[in-house]
Amino acid sequence: KNPVSTGSSLRINSISPSTGGPGTIVTIQGQGFGTVQGSSLVSYAGVTLTPHSWSDTVIVAPIPLNNTVNGAFVVTIGGNSSNPSAQFSVSDPILSGITPPSGTPGTQVTLTGQFFGVTQNGSYVSFNGQVSQVINWSSNVINCVVPTSGGLSPGNLSVVVMVNGNRPSNSLSFSLIFPSISGINPSSDNVGSVITINGQGFGASQNQVGGVVTIGGLMASVNFWSDYSIQARVPQVPNPAVYNVMVTSNQKQSTPFPFTISSPELAGILPNPLKRGELLTINGKYFGQTQSEGPGSVTIDGFPASIQGWQDNQIRVIVPNGASTGSNKTVLVNVGGLEGFRSDLQINLIF
Incomplete structure (x- = not known):
């Protein structure tokens, strides 16, 4: 039995906030709710909720995670229902920032914005339609990984947050960079020497991107790896000649760049x-x-x-x-x- 007043005193006065995404925690203020929930109910758009807390004047409850519609809250006690609350508006997600704004496949990025939903729960992030691996999800921050498969090409990609599979955010641009070599220093050297390969899109670390350097098709050992510079050791080859150097990052391969391996x-x-x-x-x-x-x-x-x-x-x-x-x-x-x-x-x- 709930310690409540008469049904006529049961009333919702306000809700806060009045807009948000799925999972938003809403405070419902009113009167006659009863000091404990007991068998009383609170619903949103006809869906019964599991409240976080309950008192005679305040109920705290979440918008359903899979909700896609605007609606009102109603409190029901002993067969008596309150007035409907003011409408709660379910907002489309807003994407306001991507950090970093460019990178290679496999780069971890942070998306900031609003109304993503407190948990992922079927929502996702896409890069030009390719679904990203999500590392962490909250209502205003998502950490995810730029897809490494799916045929993405270098250039500007459209990034969208899709909430509950049918509420897309606005689109922001992410610049996808494939590994490319701009120069090798020195341009010729002996077997066993350490050369510096300059360029972009190599990835932050060799382990993170599964990075590989080949010279004439032979794997070179790597001493240092960054997004813009690699130091690699020239492998043994059968003859002195000009060989192609290639960098592979997240299974994406650079165009060949010539390097001369010289005999003494x-x-x-x-x-x-x-x-x-x-x-x-x-x-x-x-x-x-x-x-x-x-x-x-x-x-x-x-x-x-x-x-x-x-x-x-x-x-x-x-x-x-x-x-x-x-x-x-x-x-x-x-x-x-x-x-x-x-x-x-x-x-x-x-x-």
Whole structure:
């Protein structure tokens, strides 16, 4: 039994707020509701609600999550019904902002606005009609992911919040960027070197976007990854040549960008002639910053030379004792499987 006044005293005076989305919490003020709910009911547009709280003058209850119509609240006690409240207007969702405003497939974005509904409950976000994965949903903030499938093309996408499947928001634009390479520094280098790939749309981190760099179809190990810059190590290749570099982010592939993988180039050897066991300096380029980068090795007359110093443009070695005395002894530098020597740069070994 409800401790209420007579049916004639049962009355709704006001509601607040008077507009909102599904799930909006509404405060109903009036009189004669009874101090506890008991078997009394409160309904909206004919649908019985589960109130959050109940007192003789105030009832707090939510708009149904799947509601799509305007309507009035009615309180029913012991067969007596109150007057209908003022109309509650169910607002279409309003989308006011997207952060960030551009990105690659798989980018997490934050949508801000109003009247999205307190829970997702069948509502969704679309990018050019492709439904997005939702991470978090509230009445004024949605966190979601730019779709990675569905044939979306680079350019401006229409983003819409659809509440309960039939109440669309206004549309805002999101700029979809696919990975693209604008330059590689340096433009040529040896096996094992670390190159910087500049561009856009690579994604915030390699793990987040499943990022891959290939050089000549061979996977390159990545030292650093950001949306605009990648540092990758040149893999071993069978021959010095121009190879295509490609970046894959969220299964979207950049257009190829040319990069030259060079074999070591010898420019000079000093001193000449010299003796076995003496120090030989080899000048040139594409040797690698360190011996381990390629890795690198040197042979003289077919015998391994002991490395005393290694830089990208200079190597210092001890002439091996196994090398035979005589003229025109070949000096060969190997970096990552690619060999460099010059027939006109041969040394003479003397006793």
